[in-house]
Amino acid sequence: MSGRGRACRAAAVLLLTLAGQGTPALAAIPPAGATVRGSGVVTWAASAxxxxxxxxxxxxxxxxxxxxxxxxxxxxxxxxxxxxxxxxxxxxxxxxxxxxxxxxxxxxxxxxxxxxxxxxxxxxxxxxxxxxxxxxxxxxxxxxxxxxxxxxxxxxxxxxxxxxxxxxxxxxxxxxxxxxxxxxxxxxxxxxSVRPEHPRAGAVVALGDSITDGWGSTPGLDHRWPDDLARRLRAAGTGVANAGISGNRVLTDDDDGGPGATRRLERDVLSQPGVRTVIVYEGVNDLKARDKASAAELLAGYREITHRAHEAGLCVVGTTVAPFKGWLQWSPDTEAARREVNHQVRTGGDFDAVADIDRALRDPRDPERLRPHLDAGDHLHPDDEGMRAIAGATAPASRDCRR
The missing domain is CATH 2.60.120 (Jelly Rolls)
Incomplete structure (x- = not known):
């Protein structure tokens, strides 16, 4: 890793370390209409x-x-x-x-x-x-x-x-x-945004937390899973936007993780030009927080996102929550909630398509943990190979998502 890569890695470590230690008050989401839609198709994004x-x-x-x-x-x-x-x-x-x-x-x-x-x-x-x-x-x-x-x-x-x-x-x-x-x-x-070469091309937005933001991947190499997804969808001219924020939750605002996904949906997904599909890959922070959400509450948050995305004409890919045993905030109770959420995501029919990230990342010998060779080392965040595994799980669902 280069000196600058190490500096970016150190900055990322500091960012995660500061989570929960208190930062300036959370700013309000811009009012409706403040973010005017552009034309064409979004080809890159980073949530504010x-x-x-x-x-x-x-x-x-x-x-x-x-x-x-x-x-x-x-x-x-x-x-x-x-x-x-x-x-x-x-x-x-x-x-x-x-x-x-x-x-x-x-x-x-x-x-x-x-x-x-x-x-x-x-x-x-x-x-x-x-x-x-x-x-x-x-x-x-x-x-x-x-x-x-x-x-x-x-x-x-x-x-x-x-x-x-x-x-x-x-x-x-x-x-x-x-x-x-x-x-x-x-x-x-x-x-x-760009006007795409393929007249019917659209865009996919990955709505997520630190895993989508890229923590655990190698700095400077664009090895976040949305980057790999973009490479897999390039032949179709599909744009991919990364709407990941480290520490983000579905339901709750946080000084470090920003406004919850239900609150930032308009700004970070629906306002982007040319979007046809949103991949919802977050929830682990809700399940493991001190003021943790129940499985039922998290599933209700997923349904709200799906309903609003459908109203905007988008197709929604739901994802299962990957295992994280070994992370400090893991417990048998959070594991039980994670399994309940994953069961409902797979079978509940709330999403237009499902990407089973849990299955792609879990260790067959201990399904409560990440596969060792996909673990960045903290038992929550995937490494570069784990990021590729997530992209491999989400790509077919992104291509096949239909309403």
């Missing part, structure tokens, strides 16, 4: 969180798109800001190496025809379409400048990807000069 403090600086944010296409647009979010955020320069190009971009690929983004945009607190904005084609699987660099930014910043804490900060750096330049130090978070950018 409160991420440090805003500053007068530039950002060069590196993301890997899933589906390729034309008319690229980016969504900038001030969801957690307490004052207007001004972005006076924004560009998008293709990464060459580090902070350097492929020569001639970096182009200016506009917002309603202007180079600058001011985003009210709690809101998000889409850029205008950028002419030209972005290849599937490309590493995109979105460069922003936020003069005078103050107060709570919006972003995504655990990117597991190296991006770059700059003071006085030129967002329009292709070169790496001025882009230091590195950052292991994404700032203000929370979605990218």
């Amino acid at each position: 969180q409160r991420t440090g403090v805003g500053a007068d600086r530039a950002y060069r944010l590196i993301v890997r798109v899933s589906a390729g296409g034309s008319d690229l647009r980016v969504r900038l979010s001030n969801a957690y800001g307490d004052r207007p955020l001004t972005v006076d320069s924004a560009h998008a190009g293709l990464q060459a190496r580090g902070a350097a971009l492929k020569q001639g690929s970096n182009r200016a983004l506009t917002f309603d025809g202007d180079r600058a945009v001011t985003i009210p607190p709690g809101h998000a904005v889409w850029s205008d379409p950028l002419p030209g084609r972005v290849p599937a699987g490309a590493r995109l660099a979105v460069s922003l400048r936020t003069p005078g930014a103050r107060g709570p910043a919006t972003g995504h804490e655990m990117a597991l990807t190296t991006s770059y900060l700059g003071r006085g750096a030129d967002t329009a330049a292709d070169g790496a000069s001025g882009w230091a130090p590195a950052t292991c978070s994404w700032w203000y950018l929370d979605a990218v």
Whole structure:
């Protein structure tokens, strides 16, 4: 692992360690209508969180798109800001190496025809379409400048990807000069869309917690399970968006894990353009928390998500909860609840399709535990191979999901 990869891993460890120790109060979800839908199909996303403090600086944010296409647009979010955020320069190009971009690929983004945009607190904005084609699987660099930014910043804490900060750096330049130090978070950018090459292509959103967010996978290699799912669905031109937040629960808001899945569904799933399917892979945090949910309560939360997704015309893939014996908060009671939830997910008929992640990850000799070779070491989070196993379980359900 590179030095920067180790730094991102250390930042992720700190993020998980801080869970439950108390952080600034949870910000409200943006009001209905604050996040305007973009056009095309979402090809990358990262759910908004409160991420440090805003500053007068530039950002060069590196993301890997899933589906390729034309008319690229980016969504900038001030969801957690307490004052207007001004972005006076924004560009998008293709990464060459580090902070350097492929020569001639970096182009200016506009917002309603202007180079600058001011985003009210709690809101998000889409850029205008950028002419030209972005290849599937490309590493995109979105460069922003936020003069005078103050107060709570919006972003995504655990990117597991190296991006770059700059003071006085030129967002329009292709070169790496001025882009230091590195950052292991994404700032203000929370979605990218394209007009897909396949006219009927849509997108899949993975709604989840730290396992979907990528904890346990190798930083810098895009080995989260939604990344592998994107590779498996690439031939069909399907976009894949990662709506995972470490520590997230289905039912309950949390200062670290963010608003519960039922509360963030509109912002992180339904507002994304071109979405046809949502994969619901969370619930373990509800079952193992101090104020743990019962199986019946968690299943009711799943039904609420499914009902609202159906109202929006989406197909819903339900998933079983993987085993986690060996994790500190495991107990026979939580195991019994997990098994009850999994039985209902498999047989209850609430979902349009089911991905049996429990079966893909459990140890046949001890079904309450992860297979040792799929365990990242903490008995809850899968490693890179475990992430591939999750993608293998979800891919057929994603392809076959029909209402």
